[in-house]
Amino acid sequence: MSASRLPDGGRIDRSTPVNFKWDKQNFSGFAGDTLASALIASGETIFGRSFKYHRPRGVMSAGVEESGAIVTVGRDDRRDPNVKATTQEIYEGLNASGQNAWPNVRTDIGAVNNLMSRFFSAGFYYKTFMGIPPMEWGKGTGIWMQYEKLIRKAAGMGVASREPDPDTYEHGHRFCDVLVVGSGPAGLAAAVKASLAGLDVLLVEQDFELGGDYLNQSTPEAELTRTAALKALKEAGATVMTRTSAFGLYDYGVAGLLERVTDHLADPPQHTPRQRFLTVRAKHTILATGALERSIAFGNNDMPGIMTAAAGATYVNRYGVLPGNQVVVATSNDSAFTAAIAMAKAGASVTLLDARESLPGGAAKLLESHGVNLKSGSTVLEAHGRKGISNLELAVKSSNGWSAGETLDCNLLMLSGGWSPVVNLLSHRGVRPVWDSQNLCFVSPGHDEPIQMAGSANAVWHTEDCEASGAAAADSAIAAINNQTTSIVVPATGGWESPIEPLYEVTVEGRKLKSFIDPQHDVTADDVRLAHQEGFVSVEHLKRYTTLGMATDQGKMGNIIGLALMAEALGRDIPEVGTTTFRPPYTPISLGALTGRGKGAHFKPLRRTPIHEWNLAHGATMTEAGLWQRPWYFARKGEGITEAYIRETITTRESVGLVDVTSLGKIAIQGPDATEFINRIYSNAFAKLPIGKARYGIMLRDDGIVMDDGTTWRFSDTDYFMTTTTAHAAKVMVWLEELLQTRWSHLKVHVTSVSEQWAGSAVAGPKSRDVLSACVEDATTVTNDALPFMGVIETRLKNGAPCRIARISFSGEMAYEMYVGSDYAESMMDLLWESTQTFDGCLYGTEALGALRIEKGHVTGVELDGRVTIEDAGLGAMVSDKKSYIGSALRKRPDLNRVDRPQLVGIVPKDRSETFKAGSVLCAEDKLEGHGEGWITAVTHSPSMGHWIGLGYIKGGYNEWSGKTVVAADPVRRGNVDVEIISPHMVDPSGERMRG
């Protein structure tokens, strides 16, 4: 076994062993290990199988950029797929498994795909399944959708749990002066400096330990600097969060954070959420997000046992694990030297291949003094091995590129093709990174955002320079927040002794190599060239065609190589080709965290009327009306909904019924100009509405379409009470506020929403006045003379409760709407119900309410759907031609006055024993196609008529279709039904009952 745990060193706690499971087998590591470090120490090499070809994959990095060791953690309802083994802390009982493999990652049947790899090149799916010969027959998007399901199954990532998520997630909010992302040398220095200047600092670190690159260094100085900085931060009162990723930056210094609260705990406390989603508003943001080391494309560069150079050193220095004892390091820059030395110090035999032909004498001497065997002007051409690297073929510099060289045995290959500063978060702000041709990487350009890049995130390579860079970023933030102008010395970028050499892909004339650029999505160098051959020029198209950079790592390791190869194929420079845009999130975040507590009963607010409990106690089955809970029907023994609502409808028409109408919107309109205001917003005349009267009103929008309807009651010269529909209550309130504040600020009017303050009940039916008489303090106030149709009174109930009553009718019966202060709601219902029972009356719900109003042809929100005019809704008689009002100009547009517009009609089945459904399309008998001639908005069984009836709209209305057979087309539900069009006023069209 080549990999081993070192006898000492590292930051792991050797006194705390941790047991866990990997692919059903028991393993153990130490506290402070990641899943990757613990498994490497145990000799595991294969961690996953690749996306398309099922090639074995091992650990490629030591961080969030991981593309090989992608695993599933947990099981059953807590199964979390696509977790990076390199960032997952181990805990007692952790249960991890490989994915995209069967029966397991070591022996995977799907590996046969690798033999077919030449068929799986870029665009393979599109070409094959979207209709290129010989599969022309399979053309078309529909067929593609079918294939896609199969392809998804064969290729792919882990499988998410299909069970409900048992964990809770929270949302939180924070403010700070300075948000520092990353706690490496630059981040710590910045946070300390800003804190000491008295600023409110929030430092976030995605790792479970603070320190960033300090943690990967083996020197005592690094640890001293780190602990000193942490102590200073604590004393200065900075807020420090670990296991917290800043996944996105947004406008106005807003950052999205994800804190993983319990993902590392064996036995999380019950009260803690699994994760927290935090919205932070920072005056200034310092991005000390570090840089990611790049791979190099050569043959079989995806093989287990190949990782970045810095990752190798991290496993040694931080985790006390030697991932291989026969090490080859291939580099194009100076950064890999310390990694090579770290491996040698840990006891490995190390050969360093430097692509550059000459090295400064100092570096060569230093390497040799640590026993590192140095080969200049050489790199790797192809890796070999069965389930991991066992030897490699060298490429050596020749006059025209590379040529094949000797073979070297090795069990660990460490690569450094350069470093890419993590500019992703800055890119979220729409700042396009620019190419730094000195350091061969994309860096932040000058920009106006209150954001500073610090440390290696700004291509500053050495630790001390990073510390200075962090301090300088803090100085900038302090100056900006305190409105000072100071000159700040920013350390120069770079810092390597000899310049980096471009090294993206290693090829030799005539050699066919499988060189991966994006290992997670199995995109090869050949795929990029193929895309170019097929005419893809833009990087954004290249990305979508090859899927380069579209896996869960979002191209953290492979993007630059892809861009370099595309640039080469196009014969252009990298800056000309540009880079794709990074978008949030930087690292994946769970949907659970985005949802937070807003699910299930908390998905939306719940509104209950003050009569809610009373309704339930009296047998109500409730239904949702927008956010409101309303009684649906009151079933008596042996009744279902149908029996109940039909009985309630009949009882109300024959005697009396009560219904909770509290959910209607209620607005107090008060002030000296209240009359003028109301007269402007309603289409019908209100200027002369007498005190003590109510009127039905229709409100239009500016464009002449109906917005809402309701009644408005007048109590005095300056005091009105408006009711709106339940559905549009909030919209109407906003509209009235807008008019008063933005258009008619000279009107002296106050509008106040009083929907919650008044509880309401309708009392409907021939016996309604008798019921009312028995409930009010003075029965003479509700006689037909004292309270005629559309009359309004303010009075008291028998129990003393102040009450307002209007004689208005939605049901078509003699009816009253009455309101009391919400605290009196139940006592009002008790009084009314006691009296109602003496007349064998009933309680009714929205189902009977619907039946009553459909019979009567009264419209609701389903008819007033934002597309209809007053005339369409059959309410043309409600319009005043003597005044101007909102919508009066634009309702005269010719198109709104065509006679063939859909108009409100009543609908009955031709065969009266038939039923039909709302949502059916109304078609001419001989033209069952297209959008038809109209639609059905509401249906009910009508007890009064003894059969089913409906309301709806049809072009030209009753006049056009009277006497003709129309088809209510409902092909995908209950089928088509022949219907007849009648007047919408199906019961008591003259209105005698409600006036009587």
Added chain:
Amino acid sequence: MIRINCPFCGERDHSEFSYGGDGSIVYPALDAPVEEWVEAVFQRENIRGVQTESWQHVSGCRQWILVERDTMTHEIHSVRAAHEGVAKVLEAGK
């Protein structure tokens, strides 16, 4: 997330506000000819740059405000109460 400095409540997330529309429009008199209303209601500019827009602090003080916002950058140049009288009082109090 845009942050809007409500003249009544202070700086708040834009999620507390609801967007109204073009705040520069002067609506015609109710009895104005239909052509003027067509112009005001339908003929809208889609501005790239600074535009005046109306917002309501609907989850706060419910006041309508006029915001000068750059549609390219979301930068807000000014915020004032939409109600002319109130805006004057606030201005005088500064």
